[in-house]
Amino acid sequence: MNEIEQVIQLLSRLPGLGPRSARRAALHMIQKREGLMRPLADALDRAVENIRICATCGNIDTHDPCSVCTDPKRDDTQICVVEQVGDLWALERTGAFRGRFHILGGVLSALDGIGPEDLNIESLLSRVGPDQPVKEVILATNLTVDGQTTAHYLTERLAASGVSVTRLAHGVPVGGELDYLDDGTLSAALKARHALES
Amino acid sequence: MNEIEQVIQLLSRLPGLGPRSARRAALHMIQKREGLMRPLADALDRAVENIRICATCGNIDTHDPCSVCTDPKRDDTQICVVEQVGDLWALERTGAFRGRFHILGGVLSALDGIGPEDLNIESLLSRVGPDQPVKEVILATNLTVDGQTTAHYLTERLAASGVSVTRLAHGVPVGGELDYLDDGTLSAALKARHALES
Numbered sequence A, B: 001m002n003e004i005e006q007v008i009q010l011l012s013r014l015p016g017l018g019p020r021s022a023r024r025a026a027l028h029m030i031q032k033r034e035g036l037m038r039p040l041a042d043a044l045d046r047a048v049e050n051i052r053i054c055a056t057c058g059n060i061d062t063h064d065p066c067s068v069c070t071d072p073k074r075d076d077t078q079i080c081v082v083e084q085v086g087d088l089w090a091l092e093r094t095g096a097f098r099g100r101f102h103i104l105g106g107v108l109s110a111l112d113g114i115g116p117e118d119l120n121i122e123s124l125l126s127r128v129g130p131d132q133p134v135k136e137v138i139l140a141t142n143l144t145v146d147g148q149t150t151a152h153y154l155t156e157r158l159a160a161s162g163v164s165v166t167r168l169a170h171g172v173p174v175g176g177e178l179d180y181l182d183d184g185t186l187s188a189a190l191k192a193r194h195a196l197e198s
């Protein structure tokens, strides 16, 4: 397999690209070798070498702690808990949230055999102790069955800490995934968040 | 803009990928850093350095002359003329053609101001001289208006060479582009190709 075939084969493994679109993407890159293919190769090289997982929040960034955790202008009293980094990106695009984040790395799922020990839950609990500035934890897991289960589980685990635990408001369609929502709906859902009874 | 944002921005310039799918693709790669992101970065690096345009046929390959031009098992008496490298790839996938290729690099277009001097036509004519083994030139330009115009123009230019000039059979939908066709239709169209009167 030559380099071009390798590029096509690897591109076809990206979500949303099949063999045909991978071929078209490769051909497009080859035709824009200096303007697109080389910059992408260089950016990927640097990204592979420099990407770090933030030990505090689980975010993906080029330094650890990440730029969200180190930004002095963000509000230390709020942590927004999301399933995946893509959800953090979606909320960041709205500009509606200026607190900190915590990435679970998934949701509880009996079907997939994912329990609390498989998620970044202990690290979340360590961020909400009585000596910490956090006053509110916003549970922004998806409004799927597993996302709701996870939110209820976290509500119980967080109860002892005394922080107020909130959930994104309705506005997020039931069964909907954050990363697919438009920014306006996400902003509205964030603004209208409500307290959860555990 | 950090490395991750650069990767997303460059991916979003590929055909078929918008900002959202570029983000998902980047995130997918980051989560498969060693299995996908690093191999793709390496393959792109090697492709950028090693890609060559074949001086004989215009094909894109990692050496010049390309693997189609140098393959000793291919039939020297037939040249299949296509618009773009993607069309060559499409015909190669059918396995129905075992001759050589010639890539025009486009089609004649009054609208876009593309004349014969903008296409690889002189190099095609130089391949069909009386001292050459070529007996048949198959004009596999798309069945669009510009593709048909180009085929007729080439038929006239090739008349003096004495080679037989053929066209892909109907079977290719009118207005259809080769690269979007299924392999069976392409194979059938190739098999039922017919002579052109100039």
Ligand SMILES: [Zn+2]
Pocket: A054, A055, A056, A057, A058, A059, A065, A066, A067, A068, A069, A070
């Ligand atoms: Zn962080």
Ligand SMILES: [Zn+2]
Pocket: B054, B055, B056, B057, B058, B059, B065, B066, B067, B068, B069
């Ligand atoms: Zn060649």
